[in-house]
Amino acid sequence: MTTYRQTGSAAYLIRIVLVAVIGGLLFGYDTAVISGAERGLQSFFRSATDFSYTDALHGITTSSALLGCIIGALISGILASRYGRKRTLFIAGILFLLSALGSYFPEFLFFSKGVPSKALLFAFNGYRVLGGVGVGLASALCPMYIAEMAPASKRGRLVSWNQFAIIFGQLVVYFVNFLIIQAHINDPDIVAWTTATGWRVMFVSEAVPAGLFSLLILLVPESPRYLALHGHDEKALKVLSNINGETRAREILQEIKDTKQEKIGKLFAYGFLVIFIGCMLSVFQQIIGINAVLYFAPRIFESMGVSNNMLFTVIMGVINISFTLVAIFTVEKLGRKPLLITGSLGMALGALGVALSNVAALPAWVPVVSIMLYSACFMFSWGPICWVYISEIFPNTIRSRATAWAVAFQWIFNFVVSSTFVPMYNIQLGSMGDKFGHFFVYALYGIICLVAAVFVWRLVPETKGKTLEQMTAFWRNRSKKK
Numbered sequence: 001m002t003t004y005r006q007t008g009s010a011a012y013l014i015r016i017v018l019v020a021v022i023g024g025l026l027f028g029y030d031t032a033v034i035s036g037a038e039r040g041l042q043s044f045f046r047s048a049t050d051f052s053y054t055d056a057l058h059g060i061t062t063s064s065a066l067l068g069c070i071i072g073a074l075i076s077g078i079l080a081s082r083y084g085r086k087r088t089l090f091i092a093g094i095l096f097l098l099s100a101l102g103s104y105f106p107e108f109l110f111f112s113k114g115v116p117s118k119a120l121l122f123a124f125n126g127y128r129v130l131g132g133v134g135v136g137l138a139s140a141l142c143p144m145y146i147a148e149m150a151p152a153s154k155r156g157r158l159v160s161w162n163q164f165a166i167i168f169g170q171l172v173v174y175f176v177n178f179l180i181i182q183a184h185i186n187d188p189d190i191v192a193w194t195t196a197t198g199w200r201v202m203f204v205s206e207a208v209p210a211g212l213f214s215l216l217i218l219l220v221p222e223s224p225r226y227l228a229l230h231g232h233d234e235k236a237l238k239v240l241s242n243i244n245g246e247t248r249a250r251e252i253l254q255e256i257k258d259t260k261q262e263k264i265g266k267l268f269a270y271g272f273l274v275i276f277i278g279c280m281l282s283v284f285q286q287i288i289g290i291n292a293v294l295y296f297a298p299r300i301f302e303s304m305g306v307s308n309n310m311l312f313t314v315i316m317g318v319i320n321i322s323f324t325l326v327a328i329f330t331v332e333k334l335g336r337k338p339l340l341i342t343g344s345l346g347m348a349l350g351a352l353g354v355a356l357s358n359v360a361a362l363p364a365w366v367p368v369v370s371i372m373l374y375s376a377c378f379m380f381s382w383g384p385i386c387w388v389y390i391s392e393i394f395p396n397t398i399r400s401r402a403t404a405w406a407v408a409f410q411w412i413f414n415f416v417v418s419s420t421f422v423p424m425y426n427i428q429l430g431s432m433g434d435k436f437g438h439f440f441v442y443a444l445y446g447i448i449c450l451v452a453a454v455f456v457w458r459l460v461p462e463t464k465g466k467t468l469e470q471m472t473a474f475w476r477n478r479s480k481k482k
Contacts, residue, residue, distance in 0.1 A: 004241035004249065012242045013149065017158050019220045020146050021165035022213040023089055023138040026096050028169025029206050030065065030131050031291070036177025038062050040199035043191070048116035055422055057121075063418040064125040065099075065132035069411035072136020077404030079137070085145040085223045092137035093214030097207055099131025104204035114196060131206075132411075140407040144399065147391035148223040151244060152467040156331040156388050163384030164324045169209075171317035176205050178314055225396060225468070228256040255469040256396065267402060270395050270472075271479035275402055277459055278393055282410035284452040285386040288347060289445035290378045291414050292421035293371065312368070319372055323379035335464040336385050337456055343381020344453035350374025351446035358439040374445075382452075386410075392463050395472035
């Protein structure tokens with residue numbers, strides 16, 4: 001006879017969340033590693049003799065992992081529903097590992113090392129796309145997995161730790177890239193070393209956390225909601241009891257089984273609005289422009305006249321970490337909507353401050369402070385809170401598929417923003433030269449931030465304190481009123 005815990009174990013839940021958020025760390029690491037490597041990578045492929053490596057090609061190469069992210073997000077729902085959250089996250093870990101090794105040595109088997117060519121560019125991008133598939137899977141599954149494990153009273157905070165891990169992963173890779181460069185700062189020809197080797201070392205450094213995640217994910221249980229929806233009630237009850245205690249676990253299990261009787265498999269079973277809101281939250285998280293800043297941070301600081309751009313990139317990473325903690329410790333008190341609206345307005349102020357600095361004679365510190373403000377406001381709002389919403393807003397019976405679509409939209413628009421940033425940033429117009437491009441891109445992001453604030457205020461429901469099953473009931477009742 002199976003025995004169950006009478007009281008929940010906080011330590012058990014924390015162990016599970018700590019493993020899951022390593023997936024978030026890899027998400028941040030993989031997407032931000034390009035910020036330090038892109039200059040050396042650009043120099044390497046510019047020396048190719050069989051094709052011309054243009055700015056447009058560099059924008060695509062810099063963003064190629066995002067194509068994989070779109071694929072990973074789209075298939076995440078199918079894999080998560082068929083094979084479970086845990087197995088799908090293991091697949092993501094393996095893809096991270098293969099991408100790190102392949103990006104380090106894209107010449108493997110087919111090319112001569114150190115000889116750039118059009119074919120090698122395709123091979124390199126192939127490895128980056130492979131890692132992107134892993135990011136797409138992890139970005140959809142990590143917050144979903146945590147949300148399906150966590151009690152309602154702790155869910156927002158615990159899912160926000162996933163965003164903390166994403167930003168921490170970005171900070172770690174900024175610091176790793178900085179240390180890699182500093183270790184060779186006194187080399188006679190550091191530029192040649194960076195072009196030949198530096199970018200490779202930056203990419204392969206991801207293999208360490210990728211391997212760790214692949215091993216540790218095997219040690220955590222499957223999501224109880226996945227287990228219950230697939231007829232494994234005893235296993236689901238065991239996991240729920242370890243987290244909530246047996247009495248509450250039996251209540252939750254019954255609530256899950258009740259939702260199982262509803263219209264399973266139809267994406268719009270609860271109406272169009274819930275899917276629209278979930279997808280638009282993802283779209284706005286990207287088109288406000290944050291990833292263009294994160295991916296090209298060293299280049300942006302250099303354009304502002306900052307001498308040690310890599311150091312300022314690390315400083316920005318520290319600020320990002322600090323303000324993500326603001327969201328973690330206030331999301332259950334203040335709610336999701338107030339943080340999103342406040343963050344949107346703060347981002348608008350920061351982005352417009354950078355824009356104005358390019359058309360007015362403002363002190364040099366103004367654009368630096370403005371870009372820091374813009375980034376900090378994202379970190380306590382759209383960064384973590386969007387993931388919280390995506391993990392909890394969708395009804396149980398469509399969550400994996402709806403989350404897949406929402407995250408796919410996120411990566412599609414991430415790619416659009418990232419691949420268009422450099423061309424827009426370098427637009428030249430009359431006497432303003434490239435200052436016009438600098439003004440235009442940040443003014444555009446600032447206006448979009450204001451639109452995002454209005455969208456949240458008018459359409460997005462508050463989910464603070466509601467169980468996943470209560471959100472299912474909310475959308476079911478709303479769809480019946482239509």
